[in-house]
Amino acid sequence: MRLRNLELSNFRGFPAANATIDLDHDAVLLYGRNGVGKTAIFDAFELALTGSLRRVASVPDIASVLVNARHDSEPATLRLEIGDQTGHSETKSTIRLGQTLSVKPLLGLSEIPTFLHTAYLQQSDIRRLISADSATLGEVVRSLAVSGEIERLDRALAEANLTRLNPVYRGVAKAFEDKQATAEQLKRQIEADERAISDIEGVEATLSRAAETVHNVETSLDVTPSGAHANAEEILKAITALDGILQSRLTEAISRRSQSESRLKRAEQLLQQQRALEIEQAQAVGSGRADQSRREVSAVEQEIQGYLTEMAQPAFAATSKQQQSRMIALLEAARAFSAAGACPICDRPFPDLVSHIDAKVAQLQREQSRLQSEYFQLQRRLTAAEEKSQQLKSAVEKSERASKDLAARVLNHERQWHELSSAYPERPKSISEIAYMEKSLFETAVEDTAVMSSFATQLSVARSEISSASIRSAQIKKNLANSRDKLRSILSDLDSAKKSRQMLEEYVNTAQDVRKRTSEGIEKILQSFAMGPTRENFEDLFSRLAREPHFKVTISQARVLRRKPEVHWCATYGTKQYPGEAIFSQGELNCCAMAFFLALATTNPQSLGFLLLDDPVQNMDEMHIEEFGSILKFIKDQLGWQLIVALHDESIYQYLKRQLYPCQGRQSLAAYTLEMGDSGTEINQDVVAHFDRHAFLPSEVA
Amino acid sequence: MNDRPFVQSEVLAFLRERCQMRTVEFEPEMGFHFDALLAAPDLLNVIVVENQTAPTLKSLKEICRKIQSFAWSIYAQQKHNLVTLILVLSRIPSARDLRRALDALNGTARVFLVTHSMTRDQVRAALKPLAAPAFTMSQKETVGFDQIQTLLNGIRASEILEMTRSSVSDAELKAKLLGRLEELLSEVNHALKKS
Numbered sequence: 001m002r003l004r005n006l007e008l009s010n011f012r013g014f015p016a017a018n019a020t021i022d023l024d025h026d027a028v029l030l031y032g033r034n035g036v037g038k039t040a041i042f043d044a045f046e047l048a049l050t051g052s053l054r055r056v057a058s059v060p061d062i063a064s065v066l067v068n069a070r071h072d073s074e075p076a077t078l079r080l081e082i083g084d085q086t087g088h089s090e091t092k093s094t095i096r097l098g099q100t101l102s103v104k105p106l107l108g109l110s111e112i113p114t115f116l117h118t119a120y121l122q123q124s125d126i127r128r129l130i131s132a133d134s135a136t137l138g139e140v141v142r143s144l145a146v147s148g149e150i151e152r153l154d155r156a157l158a159e160a161n162l163t164r165l166n167p168v169y170r171g172v173a174k175a176f177e178d179k180q181a182t183a184e185q186l187k188r189q190i191e192a193d194e195r196a197i198s199d200i201e202g203v204e205a206t207l208s209r210a211a212e213t214v215h216n217v218e219t220s221l222d223v224t225p226s227g228a229h230a231n232a233e234e235i236l237k238a239i240t241a242l243d244g245i246l247q248s249r250l251t252e253a254i255s256r257r258s259q260s261e262s263r264l265k266r267a268e269q270l271l272q273q274q275r276a277l278e279i280e281q282a283q284a285v286g287s288g289r290a291d292q293s294r295r296e297v298s299a300v301e302q303e304i305q306g307y308l309t310e311m312a313q314p315a316f317a318a319t320s321k322q323q324q325s326r327m328i329a330l331l332e333a334a335r336a337f338s339a340a341g342a343c344p345i346c347d348r349p350f351p352d353l354v355s356h357i358d359a360k361v362a363q364l365q366r367e368q369s370r371l372q373s374e375y376f377q378l379q380r381r382l383t384a385a386e387e388k389s390q391q392l393k394s395a396v397e398k399s400e401r402a403s404k405d406l407a408a409r410v411l412n413h414e415r416q417w418h419e420l421s422s423a424y425p426e427r428p429k430s431i432s433e434i435a436y437m438e439k440s441l442f443e444t445a446v447e448d449t450a451v452m453s454s455f456a457t458q459l460s461v462a463r464s465e466i467s468s469a470s471i472r473s474a475q476i477k478k479n480l481a482n483s484r485d486k487l488r489s490i491l492s493d494l495d496s497a498k499k500s501r502q503m504l505e506e507y508v509n510t511a512q513d514v515r516k517r518t519s520e521g522i523e524k525i526l527q528s529f530a531m532g533p534t535r536e537n538f539e540d541l542f543s544r545l546a547r548e549p550h551f552k553v554t555i556s557q558a559r560v561l562r563r564k565p566e567v568h569w570c571a572t573y574g575t576k577q578y579p580g581e582a583i584f585s586q587g588e589l590n591c592c593a594m595a596f597f598l599a600l601a602t603t604n605p606q607s608l609g610f611l612l613l614d615d616p617v618q619n620m621d622e623m624h625i626e627e628f629g630s631i632l633k634f635i636k637d638q639l640g641w642q643l644i645v646a647l648h649d650e651s652i653y654q655y656l657k658r659q660l661y662p663c664q665g666r667q668s669l670a671a672y673t674l675e676m677g678d679s680g681t682e683i684n685q686d687v688v689a690h691f692d693r694h695a696f697l698p699s700e701v702a
Numbered sequence: 703m704n705d706r707p708f709v710q711s712e713v714l715a716f717l718r719e720r721c722q723m724r725t726v727e728f729e730p731e732m733g734f735h736f737d738a739l740l741a742a743p744d745l746l747n748v749i750v751v752e753n754q755t756a757p758t759l760k761s762l763k764e765i766c767r768k769i770q771s772f773a774w775s776i777y778a779q780q781k782h783n784l785v786t787l788i789l790v791l792s793r794i795p796s797a798r799d800l801r802r803a804l805d806a807l808n809g810t811a812r813v814f815l816v817t818h819s820m821t822r823d824q825v826r827a828a829l830k831p832l833a834a835p836a837f838t839m840s841q842k843e844t845v846g847f848d849q850i851q852t853l854l855n856g857i858r859a860s861e862i863l864e865m866t867r868s869s870v871s872d873a874e875l876k877a878k879l880l881g882r883l884e885e886l887l888s889e890v891n892h893a894l895k896k897s
Contacts, residue, residue, distance in 0.1 A: 149850045153866045156875035162883055172887045175894050497893035504886040506858075511879065513857045521853040533838040544831040547814075549824055602837045626812050627831055634834050637744055655809070661782045663746040695782050696745040697726075 001609045002642045003045070004081040004088060010068040011076040011095070012040035015680035023644065025668040025688070026636055027660040030646040031653040032674030037681035038646035042122060042614045045644075048080035048091050050112045051105035055124065062101045068680060072097055082106055084609070111608065113143040118601035120612040129593035134557075137596070138526070138565030141558065144604050145529035146522050154518040158563055162511035169508065176501060179494055186487040193480040197473060206469055207232060210462035214238045217455045221245055232466050239459045239466075246459070250452035257445030263420075264438035270416055271431040277410055293399055297392040300385050307382040311375070327364040331357050523560040529603070530558035530567045537599035538569075545591040545620075545627045553580055553592055569596070586619045594628060602639065610642035611635065617652055625652055629659035637664055662691040710753040710790050713816060714738055716826065717788075721833040723749055734768045737790075742832075748776075748783045749832065750811070753790040762795065762803040773810045785811040786832065792818050 003023040008014040014037060021028075021041065032038050043066075047053055056062055067076040075097075081090040093103040107115055117140050128136060142151065164170070214235055218225050223245055226238035420434060421427050428434045535555040542553045550573055557568040569592070571580040580592055594616060601607060611632075617625050635641050643660065647653045653671070662669050671686040689695075717723040723740040726748075738751035750772065752765050769787055776783050787807065794800070794817050807813055814832070816825050854863060862879070869875035 147850060149866050150853060152869065152872050152875055153850065153862070155872045156866075156869075156879055159872070160876045160879040160883070162879055166883070168884070168887055172890050172894075176890060179894050493893050497890050500886065500889040500893050504883075504890055507861075507882065507886055510857060510859050510862060511883075514854060514859045514862050517854055517857060536838050537835070540830075540835050543827065544835065547828065547831060549820075549827055622808055623812075630812075630831065631835070633744070633746070634837075638834055638837060651809075658782060658784060659746075661746065663744045663782075693745070695780075697741070697748060697776065697779070697781050697783050 001082055001084050003610060003644065004083050005079075005090075006041065006044060006048075006081075007077070007079040008041070008044055009077040010071050010074045011044060011066060011078050012068060013037045013676070013681045014040065014068065015677075015682075016068070016071050016074055017679070019681070019683050021672060021683055022670060022685075022688075023642075025670040026640075026642055026662065027632075027667075027669045028642070028644040029653060029656055029660070029669070029671040029686075030644070030674060031650065031671065031686070032646070032648065032681075034648055036674040036676050038648065038674060039123070039614055040681070042120070042612055042646065044078045045080065045612055046115075046120060046122075047103050048078060048093070049082075049105060049107045049115055051103045052101075054116065055122065061098075063095050063097050063099055066095050066101070067097050070680065080106065107608075110148050111606070114604055114606050115608055117144055118597070118604045119608045119610055120614075121597050121616055122614045123618075125597070126590065126593050126616065126618065129596050134566040134568045135564055137530075137567035137569065138558070138560075140600065141526055141530050141534070141567050142522065142565040144600060144606075145525045150518055150521065150525075153514065154522060154563075157511060157515040157518065160511075162508055162515070164508060169504075172501075172504075176497060179490060179497065183487060183490045183494060186483050186490065190480060190483050190487065193476050193483065196476050197480070206465045207235060210235045210239070210466050213458045213462045214242065217242050217246070217459060220451070220455065221249065232470055236463060236466055239463045242459055243456070246452050246456050250449060250456070253445050253448035253452060257442055257449060260438050260442035260445055263423075264435060264442055266416075266420060267431050267435040267438055270413065270420060271435060273409075273413055274417075274431060277406065277413055280406055281410070293392055293396045297389060297396060300389040300392060304382060304385040304389060307378055307385060311378050311382065327360070331361045331364070519560055519563065522565065523558075526558045526560065526565050526567065530555050533603040534599050537602050538595050541595035541598050541631060542591060544631055545595055545624055546588050547623070547627065550574075551588075553595070587621055587624060590617075590619045591624055598631065598635070602635070607639075607641075609640070610644065613643070613645045615646050615648055617647070617649070625655065626659075629656050632656070633659050633663075636660060636667070657687060661695070662689055663696065665691055667691045710737060710751060713751060713788065713790055713825070713829070714740070716829060717749060717751075717832065720826075721829075723832075734771065736768065736772075746782065746784055747786055749786045749788060751788045751790065755792045757789075757791045757793065757795045757799075759795070759799040759802065762799055763806070765789070766803055766806040769807055769811050786814070787811045788814045788816060788829070788832075790816045794819065 006021045006023055008019045008021075010016045013035075030038050030041065043053055043055065046055075047066075053062065056065055059065055063076075064072075068074070076095040077093065078095075079090060079092040081088060083089070089106060091104050091106050095101060095103075105112070146154075164173070215225065217223075218238075221242070223242065226234070226241065417431065420431070424434070424437070428437065539552060539554055552572045553569060554572055555567060556570045556577065557566070559566055569580055571578045571583055580589070584592065601611060617628055620628065632643055632645070636643055645656065645660075647656065657669070657671050660669055668688065668690045670688045673684045673686050675682050675684065714725070717740055718725075722743045724743075726739055726741045736750045737753045738749075740749040740751065741747070742749065750769060752768075754761055754765070765787070769785060773785050776785070794815075795803075800815075804813055814828055816828060820828065850866065851863065861882070865878040865882070866875055869878060
């Protein structure tokens with residue numbers, strides 16, 4: 001492939017008028033000072049060939065840096081024509097401010113990495129290659145050596161994570177294993193259930209115990225034997241029948257017990273009542289209390305009558321009062337006479353009289369007091385007699401009422417006894433006899449109730465045991481059936497899932513194999529590429545560029561580490577190895593960068609057949625430049641590649657003009673100088689030379 | 703034999719055999735004589751071989767003067783040849799003398815030094831830049847360009863290969879790979895979830 005023609009208009013620093021560069025030569029040299037637009041020409045090449053610009057990839061509006069700032073209202077245009085022996089093609093693009101950059105690239109997708117890494121050496125690439133670490137070189141080599149499909153597959157496989165560590169895969173695998181575990185568990189469960197059923201069905205003891213219980217109860221209840229033997233259903237049936245009988249017997253016993261209890265209570269009450277009546281009658285008859293009371297009442301009434309009579313005697317009261325009054329009057333008279341000193345009646349001397357009167361008065365007073373005392377005493381007796389009379393009357397009335405009451409109760413008691421005793425076929429002789437009978441009956445009923453309850457309990461236990469065994473057996477059988485159904489379903493699903501999983505496993509295995517193969521393949525390709533011809537060319541080119549006999553450089557290792565390609569290079573001195581970047585000067589590192597770039601370019605079988613070098617000789621002394629020119633000449637002559645080289649140093653430009661001078665048939669050289677004019681970059685043709693044998697000393701004279 | 707130092711004739715033999723150079727004679731009237739003069743096969747390069755058994759600053763200066771005269775003569779004849787000097791020395795001159803000589807020839811001729819103390823391998827290595835590089839190009843068959851099918855040979859990866867070929871980007875291929883995985887996973891899942 002050869003670049004033929006480039007037309008630029010309003011592109012970067014170029015004026016609006018078309019600037020054309022005829023590139024259809026074996027070597028094209030561009031000379032210009034810094035900032036005149038050499039790199040802009042290379043930008044145009046890159047843009048036209050790849051459709052994009054690495055250098056300004058981070059700029060959001062690329063058009064703004066590509067359109068000439070002096071005439072930014074006008075669009076920038078570029079046209080590049082390329083061709084080879086089979087034909088030619090061109091791309092033309094118009095770039096406007098504010099519009100998305102859209103350039104149809106002349107190179108195919110697979111050619112772009114080749115162009116970027118082996119055909120176009122821009123200044124930033126030199127810096128990158130100088131400081132290239134193993135990873136950067138590895139990436140470059142990979143992009144050159146490994147086909148797009150392999151690389152795409154490798155990256156996609158790594159990103160897709162088609163391994164057994166994939167979370168989704170793990171989830172499904174776990175579900176599958178869980179399902180298998182469930183099936184195993186079900187199998188175990190079924191086996192356990194089968195064993196359990198066998199155990200339950202084999203236990204005869206429970207049934208025979210229950211049958212014996214039934215038989216005992218039947219015998220005790222005097223019921224016709226059901227003949228149930230060790231058959232759960234028959235035993236349960238017999239138990240149910242016995243339950244009915246027991247229930248009725250129990251009801252009857254309870255009823256009897258209740259009746260006996262009631263009658264017994266009544267008899268006991270009557271007996272108690274009878275005893276009380278008897279005591280009361282005995283007391284009433286024994287003491288004759290009513291008659292006595294009547295007699296006492298008569299005596300007291302008589303006494304009262306006597307008192308009343310006595311007190312009613314007029315003399316008793318009047319005499320006393322009169323006597324008293326008279327005596328007192330007399331005594332008062334006597335006292336009146338006392339002044340005379342003698343008694344008017346007896347003439348006794350007064351002193352005697354007075355004492356006499358006083359004695360009499362005292363006597364009278366004592367008499368009066370006595371009488372009064374007697375009177376009062378009589379009155380008290382009377383009152384007491386009257387009170388006693390009242391009490392006795394009351395007692396008489398009470399006694400009479402008690403007698404009537406007793407009589408009524410006796411009658412009532414007799415009626416009750418009559419009623420109670422009439423209930424028995426053989427009339428009992430006494431209430432005690434009834435009580436005795438009823439007590440006996442009650443105890444019997446209680447005993448019967450207890451026996452029935454005991455039977456009921458035994459039957460209940462038997463039923464419970466049988467039922468429990470039956471229920472458990474039924475339940476296990478049901479569970480067993482369910483488990484078998486479930487297991488069948490799970491096994492069926494597992495079969496289906498196994499088939500799907502087998503496909504899945506195959507896919508994952510294949511993906512892993514492919515990934516392993518691609519990784520290994522990439523490493524192999526890298527090693528084959530980097531450790532083979534590239535290393536040879538690299539060593540050879542470096543030894544030419546830096547003619548130091550003691551130092552060598554080499555590519556020491558190419559590998560893929562954690563999916564990252566790495567290409568290590570180092571300097572060797574004898575058998576010792578050193579990191580190249582650590583011991584080389586900047587010029588030597590520049591030589592390394594050149595050697596590496598040219599080694600990649602010359603060993604890449606997909607080479608594009610041209611080299612674009614933007615100011616390649618930096619930090620290199622004249623000897624290196626001489627050798628670099630020599631190498632370029634070899635590339636031009638031997639490989640027939642087109643060289644387009646931009647330089648900003650005039651002496652180097654002049655030297656390369658001589659070195660790259662056409663020295664073989666049909667070779668040509670064009671050299672242009674770039675200058676900054678009033679309207680922008682101006683391109684001036686310096687030299688256009690074609691091969692001419694006469695331009696050289698004759699070499700035939702040997 | 704390899705340890706024996708080169709002599710001039712052997713250097714010339716090396717240049718003829720390994721670099722396809724031919725001995726020529728130019729303009730005897732130039733007034734000076736080179737020990738040997740060779741032309742490279744490309745017409746452009748002319749190689750001068752000078753042998754110095756006892757190099758001194760004076761003798762080195764004399765060689766420089768001859769080279770400069772020769773170069774000027776070429777320029778005067780409007781020829782475009784480039785001059786290369788190979789100095790065959792019995793011993794290494796002092797660094798100062800050598801530097802001065804090289805500086806004098808800067809821009810005029812490429813200079814290669816061969817001393818008798820150098821081994822034959824060292825001489826070959828020193829003169830190697832005069833020979834055209836081999837430019838060994840990698841073979842497509844050996845480095846695996848566009849050989850995905852070969853790479854995956856032996857693996858039943860036709861499905862993945864087809865996916866790769868029908869995808870134009872990593873993202874598309876990844877989506878296809880994952881899509882197939884999810885499809886298979888969902889089949890297993892579906893079978894497992896039936897019960």
